[in-house]
Amino acid sequence: MFTGLVSDVGTVVSVAGEGDLRRIAIRASYDPAGIALGASIACSGPCLTAVSVEPAEGGCVFAVDAAAETLARTTVGSWTAGARINLERSLKVGDELGGHLVTGHVDGLAEIVERTSVTAGAWGPSERFTLQAPAGLKKFIAEKGSVCLDGTSLTVNVVQDDLFSVLLIPHTLQVTTWGARRAGDRLNLEVDLIARYAARLAEARA
Known part of the structure; x- marks a missing residue:
């Protein structure tokens, strides 16, 4: 669950794979120690799962996998290296609800x-x-x-x-x-x- 309040703007580093599955690496300013494998991150709307996280200068590079449904319904399939992406970490209990309740399921x-x-x-x-x-x-x-x-x-x-x-x-x-x-x-x-x-x-x- 998210609020729609963007906390960072990431940059696509690479896109690998073809067809119904893409692995997308994104550079962000987030502390890599704070991103667990399997964490949910809203990437310009879609809720995607972090499948790898590596430290990088100024933050980290994390990777997400986008499958057929996401590629068909969203702009994710058009992302290429250099694309800028609005990012938001998932809510924690007690966080301020400053926007509105957002699921990360793009319509x-x-x-x-x-x-x-x-x-x-x-x-x-x-x-x-x-x-x-x-x-x-x-x-x-x-x-x-x-x-x-x-x-x-x-x-x-x-x-x-x-x-x-x-x-x-x-x-x-x-x-x-x-x-x-x-x-x-x-x-x-x-x-x-x-x-x-x-x-x-x-x-x-x-």
Whole structure:
């Protein structure tokens, strides 16, 4: 379980394997002593399992395996060496829930259709991103509700059919991969857990 609060931006070092299984090595600033084999790490949204951990300058390099379901539903299959990845360690009992409850189970891909600067303050501009949700997921996205995009917990501002917008403050743009995002980019989308169950209950009653 995660909160969607990015704690590091890692870099893909290598991608090995073809077909339905890839092993991906990621450099991060995490202390290698704090990552146990089998630990869950959210990597730009998907919850992946650490299968190896090695010390490296400034932190560590850990490897994860991505199987067919992950490769089919997420952007993981397009990652190459040099790609920057939003990272979050799994929650511990007693941790602050600063974002919203995120499982790391990606539902589909949302595409950025527009990026616009909103305000320019002393710390830089905020940016509004308008995204298109897959047809089957738009019903789970509500104004003032939460979404997780590339592992980042965000509040939905406006919803119009399958389009929705989120606002990124300067701090988030600086400490995540969002600063480099442009129209046409596809992002890993996880809808709000509560919205998913509420919709399922409504279907069952009908």
